[in-house]
Amino acid sequence: MSPEEEAARLEERLIVAEPLIDREVEWPGLRLRQRTYPAGPVLPDVLITSIRAVVFRGPRVVVVRERAGRPHVTPGGRREAGEALEDTLRRELQEECGWSVGELRPLAFHHFRYLGEKPPGFAYPWRPFVQPIFVVEGLRYDRSRLKRGEEIETGSSLMSASRAMSVLPEDQQMILQVAIELRSSRPRT
Secondary structure: OOHHHHHHHHHHHHOOOOOOEEEEEEEOOEEEEEEEEEOOOOOOHHHEOEEEEEEEEOOEEEEEEEOOOOOEOOOEEEOOOOOOHHHHHHHHHHHHHOEEEOOOEEEEEEEEEEEOOOOOOOOOOOOOEEEEEEEEEEEEEOHHHOOOOOOOEEEEEEEEHHHHHHHOOHHHHHHHHHHHHHHHHOOOO
């Protein structure tokens, strides 16, 4: 099945699903529709561009700061060629916030659809894409693993969930709330 057929098939299944978040977002030079759904359907590997996680350390959560100033609780990033999803997430979490993590527990996924016309010279496929989100427990922090420079992220802090809720935008508050509920519904290993 082609990536476009996979995207159409997934979108058919999502028609009846209720998103947790439904908003328009702006990325440099692009407008997108972002819908975030609870974990459920198997996501076509070909549509997964990035992978993300909410990182807890006991009762506290990692909150990431971006250059643009918008805090969030979903560090992660783009896959490298041939890289397994779990390896991508583990590498990205170390580079963005310095954490090695334990078991990956599915939480939700972002579904993105481009709005408007494809910009000239756009380097990526112009089709819907997804970013799975997991809940993980931070096992070890290692500042030397952080990758800085031209990264969007400028730092991270470990803070109580209630403090995080007070500094996060509404969409990130929703993701954190669902992550807290998932953690309390199943014992951690």
